[in-house]
Amino acid sequence: MKTILWATLSANGNYAQSSTVNPPKQEAFADFVSNAKAAGNFIVGRRTFEAMRASGGGGFNDIDIVVISSNRNEMAGVKLAGSPQEALEYLHEKGHQTALLAGGADLHNSFLEHGLVDELIFNIAPVLEGKGLNLLIDREQYLHKDVLLVECKPLGGGVVQLRYAIGG
Template sequence: MKTILWATLTANGNYAQSSPEHPPKEEALGDFATQAKAVGNFIVGRRTFEGMQASGGNPFGEVDIVVVSQSVKDIPGVKVAGSPQEALNYLQEKGHTTALLSGGADLHNAFLGQGLVDEVIFNVAPVMEGKGLNLLLDTGDYQYQDVQLLDCPRVAQ
């Protein structure tokens, strides 16, 4: 199964953090919704999913949503998986050939650390944050991985 990591970065390279005071840019959310509808699913962390629910529910239509959580075992209307591999197995069993991963630096780093990411989509938001999170390849020794830029479309002014 092909796994695509989708994330928004700030103009100064941090993993963008959203909050009620600084919500994600509408253009980024629109791009994510387009990607999710195209593959028919997305995988998200529990805290990010709770934030999505608090901001107005599910604007994604009929897509399979998998929440990865080790603390919560049941969320009505979505599949809860205890690990990244369990999330991928579930989507593959449902007939998906591609999984879209979004929401939560910890979750992204878990997938990256286990070598489960095939492609990345980065939206660069026209904002800068003084404090931010990083996407990591490994939590131990430094690792280096070449990537290939496939496209660079403009989604916001």
């Protein structure tokens, strides 16, 4: 199964933080919706999913949503998984060929740490943020991982998308 990590980053490389004061760039969100529909699924952490729901980010009725969380309290309309491997096994069993990782940073870092990401999609938003979360390949030691630029395209509104394949 091909696993794609999708994220919006600030121009200085941090995860772009969104809130009611600084909502996500519409062009980036529209790209996420398009990728989720193409994959037929997305995997997300509980906090990120709860924030999506609270902000009205819906419209995913025909998409399999897997929420990874250590909190196993049921959530309506989603599959709960305790680990990246469990999430991928569930989607594979459902017949999906691609899994889309929606966020957040802890989830992305967990998948990267276990070598479970095949492709990266970074939407670079035209903002600078003084504080932010970052991607880490390995939390214990520095690792070098080659990536291959597959595509670079503007999405509009100053958002640029970089798509990378992760090298072996």
